[in-house]
Amino acid sequence: MSHAIRAEGLVKRFGATTALAGVDLAVRTGSVFGLLGPNGAGKTTTVRVLATLLSPDAGTATVGGYDIHREAHQVRQTIGLTGQYASVDETLTGTENLLLIGRLLGMSRADARARARQLLTDFHLADAADRAAKTYSGGMRRRLDLAASLVGRPRLLFLDEPTTGLDPRSRTELWGIVRDLVDSGVTVLLTTQYLEEADQLADEIAVVDHGRVIAYGPPEELKSRVGGQTLVVRPADPADLPVLLAVLRDVTGAEPQLNQQIATVAVSGGDTLPAVVRRLDEAEVTVAELALRGASLDEVFLSLTGHRAEEPDADRAGEPERGDSRADQLEGARA
Template sequence: MSYAIRAEGLVKRFGATTALAGVDLAVPAGTVFGLLGPNGAGKTTAVRVLATLLRPDAGTATIGGHDVFAEAHQVRQLIGLTGQYASVDETLTGTENLLLIGRLLGMSRAEAKGRARELLADFHLSDAADRAAKTYSGGMRRRLDLAASLVGRPRVLFLDEPTTGLDPRSRTELWGIVRDLVESGVTVLLTTQYLEEADQLADEIAVIDHGRVIAHGTPEELKAKTGGQALVVRPGDPEELPVVLAILREVAGVEPELSQHTATVAVNDGRVLPTVVRRLDEAEIVVAELALRGSSLDEVFLSLTGHRADDDTPQDEAAQLEGTPA
């Protein structure tokens, strides 16, 4: 198997804080590799090391067979990077932003203009090509930012939480763009806190927590590791939720979770479902939803780390240090 990205034993410390504590990664060429973790887990630090923006304290890494540290110039010719927030120049037009990147990459003016027109069309931005980027919506800015990272036709693309702050429609549009890139042969390393995003896009996932990879596999393999299933119950009358919660708690023997008038409880015994149905019937509770499903990535993450991926509380000082320029 050909690997676009290889990393072994990456360690990075910021003073007394260890942001990476021996990270190993192997990303097959032409795939989407998801790097999951909460704020401060080490995701952005890992991306910056692989993108030659930070030098680790220990470990090795290669991109396309080139050593990230000894052959940084060659690596930079192979990669593109889109960070957590759009980095386009808001005073320039869409065309001018891409033209600037092309010229910085050594393209002739004609070549850079042609590439800018091509990318603006690909990202459905042609109609806004001559408008200042400050007039773009959030989704348009993210598309322009991603287009800028593709001016040099990279073989490996790092997307560091690319859909942060986007509405659901813009996020879905960006997912489609990522899929098209992979079909064209680009390898994508995606960091995200959105587990649905990883489930939708990633061929393989590594879960990182406190600077360590604590689990690795396909989305389905990770879901299978948790075992069991989840029983979901939504009563027709939200005021009956307390009774539903009490029934689930008593029958399943664990505390159910409540979200948007829906109760969910982990189930490891096939007898729980018929018992819950009988108890709901006895209580004369009409349900709007009753389902038994497999584990989600959110539940996988919770079982592995003890907290949810969307927990915005930084785990340690590294959460702040990751934003420090190299």
């Protein structure tokens, strides 16, 4: 099996704070690999180490077959990197932003302009090509930023929380772009704290917490580790909620949770659903919704860490989560 990224025992400290405490990764070529964890878990530090923007204090890694210590220049020529925050120059037009990147990467003016034109078309920005980036919406700026990371036709793309701050429509559009990139042969390492995003895009996921990988595998495999299923019931008449909750409590032996008139309860046996249906029928409770579903990634993360993925971890405040990644990467590519 071919791997685009391999990392063993990566450690990175910032003063008294240990941002990475021995991270191991193996990312298959042509796949989307998700690093899932809360703010400050070590996701961005992992990306910056793999992109050669930071040197690890211990451990080894290869990216695209190149060693991050001995062959940093080759690594930088192989990858594209989009950070958490769009790093386009807002005073330049869309075309000028991409033309600048192309020229910094050593392209001729004609080749850089042709590549810019192609990417603006691919990312549905052709109509705004001659407008200053400051006039773009958040979603458009994010697409332009992603296009900038692809000017050099990288084989590997690091996306560090690429949909942070985007509205649902822009997020969905960006997911489609990522899928198209993978279909074209690009390997993507995606960091995210959005469980839905990891579930939608990632072929494999590493759950990161406190600088360590605490779980690893395809989304469905991780969900199966939690075990059991969840019964979801909503009564047609809200007045029947007390009876509904009593039935669920009696049949399952567990305390149901209530959220906006929807009751959920963990179940383990296959005969639970028929039993609940019979008891509700006997009690003359009509339901508007009744479903049995498997564990979600949110429940997986909660069971593994004791907290939800979107909760920031105050103990990790020493880890830098921002940086001029585009400028750093281009500087390294020219070195």
